[in-house]
Amino acid sequence: MDWYVLTLFPELIDTIVNTSITGRAVKKGILRLHSVNIRDYAERADGRVDDYPYGGGAGMVMQAEPVVRAVEAAKEASGGQTKVIYLTPQAKVLTQPKAEELAREKSLILLCGHYEGIDERALDACVDEYLSIGDYVMTGGELGAAVVIDVVSRFVPGVLPNDDSARFESLQDNLLEYPQYTRPVEWRGEKVPAVLLSGDHTAVEKWRYEESLKRTKERRPDLMKKNLHVTCITGGGDTAAEFGKKYTDAVTRYGDFMDFDRRKLQKSGRKFGPDDLVIFALTPDAMDEARFRSVSGDQSRAVILLVSGTTNPGQEEKEREADTCRPSSEAEEVDLFMNEGEDWDMAPVRMEMMLNRKGFRVVTLASADAGTSDEEIAGMAVALREKLDAESG
Ligand code: 4FD
Numbered sequence: 001m002d003w004y005v006l007t008l009f010p011e012l013i014d015t016i017v018n019t020s021i022t023g024r025a026v027k028k029g030i031l032r033l034h035s036v037n038i039r040d041y042a043e044r045a046d047g048r049v050d051d052y053p054y055g056g057g058a059g060m061v062m063q064a065e066p067v068v069r070a071v072e073a074a075k076e077a078s079g080g081q082t083k084v085i086y087l088t089p090q091a092k093v094l095t096q097p098k099a100e101e102l103a104r105e106k107s108l109i110l111l112c113g114h115y116e117g118i119d120e121r122a123l124d125a126c127v128d129e130y131l132s133i134g135d136y137v138m139t140g141g142e143l144g145a146a147v148v149i150d151v152v153s154r155f156v157p158g159v160l161p162n163d164d165s166a167r168f169e170s171l172q173d174n175l176l177e178y179p180q181y182t183r184p185v186e187w188r189g190e191k192v193p194a195v196l197l198s199g200d201h202t203a204v205e206k207w208r209y210e211e212s213l214k215r216t217k218e219r220r221p222d223l224m225k226k227n228l229h230v231t232c233i234t235g236g237g238d239t240a241a242e243f244g245k246k247y248t249d250a251v252t253r254y255g256d257f258m259d260f261d262r263r264k265l266q267k268s269g270r271k272f273g274p275d276d277l278v279i280f281a282l283t284p285d286a287m288d289e290a291r292f293r294s295v296s297g298d299q300s301r302a303v304i305l306l307v308s309g310t311t312n313p314g315q316e317e318k319e320r321e322a323d324t325c326r327p328s329s330e331a332e333e334v335d336l337f338m339n340e341g342e343d344w345d346m347a348p349v350r351m352e353m354m355l356n357r358k359g360f361r362v363v364t365l366a367s368a369d370a371g372t373s374d375e376e377i378a379g380m381a382v383a384l385r386e387k388l389d390a391e392s393g
Pocket of ligand 1: 087
């Protein structure tokens with residue numbers, strides 16, 4: 001990824017970004033940093049790029065011409081289409097989902113203001129997005145740019161030592177990270193929690209999830225109300241299960257799975273609540289009313305992931321063996337039961353109507369097939385999280 005930073009203090013950006021993890025990524029060629037001194041585009045012979053504010057008041061304002069010239073040069077150098085982001089306290093605050101979104105850009109231009117900011121006409125002429133790193137004022141945008149580069153670059157493949165660790169991290173689920181321990185096992189009389197030494201992977205996961213919940217409730221109760229519990233219901237064979245799992249993993253670290261090809265689960269069913277998000281990863285033929293007779297929601301949110309692909313050979317057989325499947329009288333009434341030879345293009349639409357009647361609100365209808373890459377699935381999950389975040393404000 002190419003970063004262009006337009007600033008009066010390029011050496012400040014260079015020093016920060018060329019250090020530690022981002023520095024190693026620059027050396028590896030995964031990140032490229034182009035720091036541009038706005039002063040190089042000064043009009044005046046003395047090289048100054050600021051002047052007094054019209055209307056009076058304290059401080060200086062950066063002039064339009066040098067800023068716009070620097071932006072135009074960076075745009076050209078980066079290939080023409082690059083988004084220009086202005087760091088300012090007068091903007092939405094950067095979040096993990098926003099960072100993940102920005103990481104999908106090939107290059108970005110970050111504009112750093114100093115003094116009292118930049119002439120509004122320059123901003124109107126060339127800024128695509130305004131971004132803040134937090135509700136406080138700094139002497140310049142440079143530290144903000146360094147923060148943006150750091151946070152966004154963690155999502156660029158190859159930057160972190162463990163390739164997908166950024167995705168599975170603190171705040172991704174609006175949960176704080178669980179506590180970490182390293183050697184020695186006993187330090188000044190304090191022992192490492194025994195479960196972490198047990199080798200029981202499931203027990204470790206459970207403990208960490210509970211610690212995360214406990215910690216979030218205690219330190220950041222404001223994050224708790226944003227949390228949805230995610231359950232993935234799959235049906236229609238291995239391909240649906242596989243995509244359901246991938247998509248759910250990209251949405252949350254803590255998803256539950258229900259394989260609705262199993263008659264037993266269909267029978268026992270589930271009642272979901274307002275804090276539940278249910279991902280229905282199904283082939284069209286698995287989207288029948290009878291299958292979900294015992295599933296209901298209560299202002300629950302749902303995602304339909306339509307998976308095109310073959311039902312497992314012998315799957316139907318297995319189902320027939322296990323139980324006889326009769327449509328509910330309600331299904332017959334509204335004609336939602338799939339009959340043989342029926343138009344499967346309509347299946348997701350019918351599924352959505354059915355879910356609406358059952359107390360779900362479908363937030364997204366997505367689809368995947370054998371050709372859908374992991375990156376595409378990850379992108380779909382990001383889009384979902386952005387949507388949910390936008391809803392909860
Ligand atoms: N919270 C931030 C960004 C920049 C900044 C500046 C107008 C001041 C804080 C535009 C006034 C830029 C932030 C420079 N302070 N200071 O992201």
